[in-house]
Amino acid sequence: MTHTLVLLRHGESEWNAKNLFTGWVDVPLNEKGRGEAVRGGELIRESGLLPDVVHTSLLRRAINTAAISLDVADRHWIPVRRSWRLNERHYGALQGKNKKQTLEEYGEEQxxxxxxxxxxxxxxxxxxxxxxxxxxxxxxxxGDEMPRTECLKDVIERFLPYWESAIVPDLRAGLVTLVAAHGNSLRALVKHLDGISDEDIAGLNIPTGMPLVYELDDDLEPTVPGGRYLDPDAAAAAAAAVANQGR
Ligand SMILES: O=C(O)[C@@H](CO)OP(=O)(O)O
Incomplete structure (x- = not known):
């Protein structure tokens, strides 16, 4: 038996479009982002992989992307769970700063x-x-768990308890499980699923609004490493654009 996990990064937000570090700032989707969420819902509907349950972060760009996509797929009624553990990586003092200006000020390496x-x-x-x-x-x-900044390692540490206690039980119960989250919280999940090294994860970028499907075996190992984007060509182009932010 395989277990179906569908990952969806939120659509473009107002701060993605302005090229600002966002992190935990609760920025809304923009028009393009709402359109991406509609397209994501159409792809989910056409694939026939209809979610039985959805998990989101506590941030409106993920919450609303899930709501729009599920509405389009006629699955707006499924149970939903939300956790701060699915939030974007906390970007510390960079939150609200422009990526291009930060690159110019501190240089490529930093x-x-x-x-x-x-x-x-x-x-x-x-x-x-x-x-x-x-x-x-x-x-x-x-309390003390409230981050003031995070690297990807920190995101993995706070994400994994939720994965084990909330998402894995849904997968094991045979539910098609949608996780609507963020670029870096989904990078943490993909790193965990695919066993990507600490070095190689730097090169992985998740595009906005593109459903990524993992079929997992009984050990929750991906049957196809890297999963499968429902629209692979669009996903590859959009991931390259994320990689180039700041330039
Ligand atoms: O600003 C952020 O919170 C993230 C996602 O948009 O950006 P980056 O891709 O630079 O980690």
């Missing part, structure tokens, strides 16, 4: 260390500063 290294987090965000999430009621229960 920029790429912050964006794609496995274990180098950006500087922590200043408590109470403009783009900090202090006092946000949705994170009131986090």
């Amino acid at each position: 920029f790429m260390l912050w964006r794609r290294s496995f274990d180098v987090p950006p500087p922590p965000i200043e408590p109470g500063s403009e783009w900090s999430q202090d006092g946000d009621p949705r994170y009131a229960d986090l």
Whole structure:
């Protein structure tokens, strides 16, 4: 028996379009992003892989992408679970900063260390500063777990408990499981599923609004490494555009 997992990065947000580091800032989808979510829903519907349950982050770009896509696929009624553990990577003091300006100010090496290294987090965000999430009621229960910055390694550490306790049980119950999340929380998941090395994960970029399907065996190993995008050509072009952000 295989288990079906469908991953969906949110559609383009207002800050993706402005080329700003976003992280935990709760930015809305823009017009293009809503269109990508519609297209994602059409691809899901056409594939016949209709989700039985959906997991999202606590951020509206993922929540609304899931809602739009599922509405198009006529699956708007399925159970939903949300967790901060699926949030985008916290981008620390870079949140709200322009990627191109950051690249020009700090140079290629530092920029790429912050964006794609496995274990180098950006500087922590200043408590109470403009783009900090202090006092946000949705994170009131986090206490000491509330991040001030994160590298991909940190994202994997906070994501895995949710994977094990919430997503794996749905997969094992035979439910087609949709995870609507973010570029870096999905990179954490794909790294885990495909066993990608700490070095090689730097080269992996997830495009917005493109459903990526994994069929998993009983050990929850992908039957096809890397999974399968429902629209592979569009996904490859969009992933290259993510890789080139800042330039
Ligand atoms: O800004 C962010 O939060 C992420 C995703 O948009 O950006 P990056 O791809 O640079 O990690």
